[in-house]
Amino acid sequence: MDWFLGLLSLLCCCCCFYYRHLQSKKACKAEPTEWPLxxxxxxxxxxxxxxxxxxxxxxAGRRYNFPVQAGLTGVRxxxxxxxxxxxxIFTSNFLNYPKGEEYAEIFDVLGHGIxxxxxxxxxxxxxxxxxxxxxxxxxxFSARCTRDKVDKSLLPFLAHVADADAGARCDLxxxxxxxxxxxxxxxxxxxxxGCLRIGLPVVPVAHAMDDVLNATFLRHIFPPACWSLMYRYELGPEKKMAVARRTIDRFAADTIAKRRSDHELGSSSDMLSSFICCSNDDDVSDDFLRDTAINLLFAGRDTTGAALSWFFYLVCKNPHVEQKILDELAPIAATKGxxxxxxxxxxxxxxxLVYLHAALCECLRLYPPxxxxxxxAIAGDVLPSGHELKAGDKILVYSYSMGRMEGVWGKDCMEFRPERWVTNDGKLRREPSYKFLAFNAGPRTCLGKEVAFTQMKAVAAAVLWNFAVEAVPGHVVEPKLSVMLHMKNGLAVTVKRRKVACVHAIAT
Structure with missing residues (x-):
């Protein structure tokens, strides 16, 4: 027995020394330990x-770069x-860094879309x-749709919440x-x-989109063979993915069929109608329309929705920013009567409006959708940082982290400070896209950037001017485990109408 205890003690000592050896190889405490196999x-x-x-x-601890590998699992x-x-990656050597086949497999719900x-x-x-x-x-058409949705749906819904009860809450x-x-x-x-009708009806396709975003994040972590098998047999998180895929496909097919049968298709300004009318017969298959429409649906709903949610969260935490936005809106509101x-x-x-735009940019810096x-990488390459990449290597460019790097944005990088986007003469400061990556960079810069800013400004201005929105104390707000920066627990707020007298006092 004594020899067994001695051997066990020796093994424990060896494990401790080996663990300390592995820890000594780490450049920062938060860095994951690299185990054999x-x-x-x-x-x-x-x-x-x-x-x-x-x-x-x-x-931050590894000077902005870190190679991740999960050994025999194949995740690298x-x-x-x-x-x-x-x-x-995004500009100088753009052709060497496409999305890649693995990206298309992970996001297979998007088909062959853009x-x-x-x-x-x-x-x-x-x-x-x-x-x-x-x-x-x-x-x-975009400007009219935005104005109508704010006027006829968003503001009436928030008014209903505010009038329902003193201190009424909602998940913004x-x-x-x-x-x-x-x-x-x-x-x-x-x-x-009509998702914003009073009573908030259940929208299966919207829930399906959330399930897709959650599952695609895990596909970045799990070995491809593992999640592919789970998807085939509808196990674990991939069961939700399979069900969601069918829901989205059914929604797209039904909507495309209705648009095709519309006798006034040529007079419609929506994108699906335009693609049907303007494309050649060979290009306008239902598969092409499905992939195009679903890509645009994910892009429009989730990016703008996530950005606006974080914007209101940050404004709630920074009332001085809210006041400056109201001051900027006051002269316009005064003309309304x-x-x-x-x-x-x-x-x-x-x-x-410079300050409103700056506040939105600052939100996108800290919380990019x-x-x-x-x-x-198609071919091997050496990055400016000195790191060597092999052909086929996968790269994750972390825009969320970049907005929080002191060496990139200064010592106040964690502060919500819209003033960093305003020049000394009161104009909007422009930052290079490789530093501010909210709308991608290089040849793949987001085509919907102007539409997104238009929508965000219209919503932000209308909500802040008409309502006092306050975060519910104690409610934890944090990012969700998803490829889109949604909120894990939502954004619980109280909504109150702003007093008319106070509004006009600001305006004067």
Whole structure:
């Protein structure tokens, strides 16, 4: 027995020394331990509950770059938030860094749409979308849809909440996502699902989109063979993915069929109608329309919805920012007169507001809707940071972390300070896209950037001017485990009407 206890003690000592050896190889405490055979897998799984913030701490300790590998599982990627690497990957050496086949497999729900496409297919789809979205007819249609949704749905719903009971609460994150879903369906399909009706009806396709986003995040962590098998047999999180895929496909098929049968298709300004009318017969298959529409639906609903949710969260925490926005809106509101129950603003009236735009940019810096971007290297390359990549290597560019790097944004990088976007002479400061990655960078810069800003300004101005929104004390707000930066617990707020006398006092 004594020899057994001695051997056990020796083994424990060896394990302790080996563990200390592994720990000594780490550049920062938060960095995951690299174990034989399994690599960083234990660290990845242990930190899934706060992955974005954990990755940010690791990147800060590793000078913005960290190679992740999970040994025999086959999971291997390089994460970076280094602006010089971003410029190289997204612009200087763009052709070497497409989305890649693995990206298309992970996001297979998007089919062959523009977000999954590379090469000639991507260039063709981008050219068509750019031509459509730049047309005056579509811009006018977009502005009208935004104004109508704010005027006829969002403001009446918030008024109903405010009038229902003193200190009435609602989940503003859910409200905003419902609104952006309606707005995007209007722009893409030409239909309004009415998700923001009083009573908040259940919307199966919206829930399906949430399930897809949650499952696709886990696909970045799990080995491809594992999640593929789970999807085939509908197990674990992939069961929700399979059900969600069927729900989304059914919604798209039904909507496309209705648009095709519409006798007034040519007079409609939505994107689906425009693609049907303007495309050649060979290009306008139902599969093409399905992939295009679903890509645009995810882009419009989730990016704008997530950004606006975080914007209201930050404004609630920073009342001095809210006051400055109200001060900027006051001269416009003063021209509206007192006959209106609530004030809504035209898109043209908000385009010149510097501080509101700056506040939105500052929100997007701290909480970009897409916390990371996925790329793959076609050929081996050496990044400006000195890190070597092999052909086929996967890269995750962490925009969420970049906004929190002191070396990129200064010592106040964790503060919500819209003033950083305003020059000394009161104009809007422009930052390079490889530093401010909220709308992607290089040739794949987001085509919907102007539409998104238009929608965000209209919603932010209308809500802040007409209502006092306050976060419920004690409610925990944190990012959800998803490829989109949604809120895990929603945004619980109280909504109260602003007093008319106070509004006009500000305006004068």
């Amino acid at each position: 399994l690599g960083h897998l234990f660290g990845l799984l242990a930190n899934l509950h706060h992955y974005h913030d954990w990755a940010t701490v690791v990147l 990627f390089f994460i970076t938030c280094d602006p010089s690497n971003v410029r190289h 977000f999954n496409a590379d090469g000639d297919s991507w260039r063709s789809q981008r050219a068509k979308s750019q031509l459509l979205m730049a047309a005056p007819r579509f811009r006018s 994150h859910d409200v905003i996502l419902r609104m952006t879903f309606d707005m995007t369906c209007n722009l893409v399909f030409g239909v309004d699902p 007192e006959q209106q129950d609530m004030v809504a603003f035209d898109v043209s009236e908000l385009s010149s 897409l916390p990371f971007h996925h790329k793959a």
